[in-house]
Amino acid sequence: MKTGKTAVMTGPDRPFEVREYPVLPVPGGMARMKLIAGGVCGTDVHIAKGRLAVGLPACIGHEFVGKVEEIGEADSVRYGIRAGDNVIVDIAVPCGECVLCKEGNDANCVNMGVTNGGMPDVAPHFYGGFGDYNYSPVKNLVKLPQGLDPVVACVFACPGxxxxxxxxxxxxxxxxxxxxxxxxxxxxxxxxxxxxxxxxxxxxxxxxxxxxxxxxxxxxxxxxxxxxxxxxxxxxxxxxxxxxxxxxxxxxxxxxxxxxxxxxxxxxxxxxxxxxxxxxxxxxxxxxxxxxxxxxxxxxxxxxxxxxSSQYSMADVHEYVNFLCGHPELHGTVKELASCYSVDEVNRAFEDAASGRNIKTVIVPTEG
Ligand SMILES: [Zn+2]
Ligand SMILES: [Zn+2]
Structure with missing residues (x-):
């Protein structure tokens, strides 16, 4: 059976464990991505040090791009996303019901949920941005056009x-x-x-x-x-x-x-x-x-x-992708900002991110 690795946070200010899990068929409504790059955000550094509480153990990481490997036929038709497409995953799940969602301010939904951070022992295991795979709801995917380098898109996937x-x-x-x-x-x-x-x-x-x-x-x-x-x-x-x-x-x-x-x-x-x-x-x-x-x-x-201003909406992610496509002159500089580490090097990546040594720390899957 095909397996993959993911970094697992087990406690505040403790090193990540790199665990291996089976790569399972995709549940309905979700897609499986082979990850291409996952950015380490200032927020992740705060979470890893225990300054922001999350349920543990957890697959953290909230700014990542991947290539869709498996997606159900109905979801593919409904959302216009196919196997082979590169996507940014937006982890936010606004409720759609609260006063903020109803007035168009869903970035600040009072019942905000997220798609990441799941318990890694629970199938389908890969919930975060620091691993070889990720499973996310298809409605949270933003397609990257062919020709846009996914690593370039990852560098500012959350800051942008x-x-x-x-x-x-x-x-x-x-x-x-x-x-x-x-x-x-x-x-x-x-x-x-x-x-x-x-x-x-x-x-x-x-x-x-x-x-x-x-x-x-x-x-x-x-x-x-x-x-x-x-x-x-x-x-x-x-x-x-x-x-x-x-x-x-x-x-x-x-x-x-x-x-x-x-x-x-x-x-x-x-x-x-x-x-x-x-x-x-x-x-x-x-x-x-x-x-x-x-x-x-x-x-x-x-x-x-x-x-x-805090958080953002799916519309902002779409606008971000459009901005990158409209400004190819920036891509060379943006790509140079990524300092890449493999999943196995996740702890060194976090040390370097915390020390301010890198401008953008990025985790890339084991086999590239
Ligand atoms: Zn972020
Ligand atoms: Zn809401």
């Missing part, structure tokens, strides 16, 4: 839709990227890097990135993706950074600030950088990292729009 969703909520509140002169992106991790590419591609004239060092690899990548300036907080006092941002927009401050650092200290700085009626998009504060003092007076006096 995260950024697109935040910009979409901004647009509902009046944001028009084509009219933004000066935007600041705080942080140059995966979310920050994709935000740079997305803002630059939508016509934002100045995309300034606030990050640690101007000479490191993250800064170089941000420049390649469209950043017009790097403001390094380890090299410049914050008041100089603020003055520089203001000077770029006729002395008034940034039109848009995008928080992608996850550091609470970035939030009061972002508020200071904005001009009157500026917009602050805040999808970056994903984990509980403590509090920070802010000056609420700035919200009133500058009449700021502060827009939180």
């Amino acid at each position: 839709p995260t950024v697109i969703h935040a910009c979409g909520l901004g647009a509902k509140a009046g944001l028009d990227l084509s009219k933004v002169n000066v935007a600041v992106v705080q942080g140059a991790g995966p979310v920050g890097c994709f935000a740079v590419a997305y803002l630059a591609a939508h016509g934002v004239k100045e995309v300034l990135v606030v990050c640690g060092r101007s000479g490191d690899r993250r800064a170089a990548v941000a420049r390649k993706l469209g950043a017009t300036g790097i403001l390094a907080y380890n090299e410049m006092p914050m008041n100089e950074i603020l003055n520089y941002v203001k000077s770029k927009n006729g002395g008034i401050g940034a039109d848009l600030v995008f928080e992608a650092s996850g550091n609470p200290a970035a939030v009061p700085q972002g508020m200071e950088m904005l001009r009157n009626r500026g917009m602050y998009l805040v999808p970056g504060q994903y984990s509980e990292s403590g509090g920070i003092e802010i000056r609420p007076q700035l919200i009133t006096f500058k009449a700021l729009s502060i827009i939180g």
Whole structure:
């Protein structure tokens, strides 16, 4: 019988076990993917360290692409997905019934479920993104067009839709990227890097990135993706950074600030950088990292729009795929961001992801 490996989380802050399970026929409503690449997200690092609780043991990993190996005939017809197609799996299962789902905000469903994280001893065993196979509901699959490199699609599979969703909520509140002169992106991790590419591609004239060092690899990548300036907080006092941002927009401050650092200290700085009626998009504060003092007076006096954003919808994943297809010039740079590890190397991959050594850590199946 054909078997495959999957990384299994057995406890908080414990090494993953790599277990082998039989590859079973696909249940109705589901498809079996041979995984191509599974990204390690900041959220996965928090889960592995026990800072976000999950049922254990678990197959974690929520941003992955695979090739459909088996799918029922009826599901294939219904969803237009066939064996051999490459897909991104969106793990979110909004309830469809709550007030948020009904008003079109299913990304923030109050009864949100997920397709991953299942108990690996229960058939069909492969529920996560760090293994040789994955079984997921067919309705959670987003097809990648032929010719789009699935590893390129994996690099920003979760950061990309995260950024697109935040910009979409901004647009509902009046944001028009084509009219933004000066935007600041705080942080140059995966979310920050994709935000740079997305803002630059939508016509934002100045995309300034606030990050640690101007000479490191993250800064170089941000420049390649469209950043017009790097403001390094380890090299410049914050008041100089603020003055520089203001000077770029006729002395008034940034039109848009995008928080992608996850550091609470970035939030009061972002508020200071904005001009009157500026917009602050805040999808970056994903984990509980403590509090920070802010000056609420700035919200009133500058009449700021502060827009939180978490999760994303299937529509954002489709928009992400369209964006990649529309910008082939980015693919080379994006692919270089992936540092690949086999399933057997999952523990080293997580150590390197946690240390910040890689921009994007990616798990690839055992036999490539
Ligand atoms: Zn993620
Ligand atoms: Zn709901």
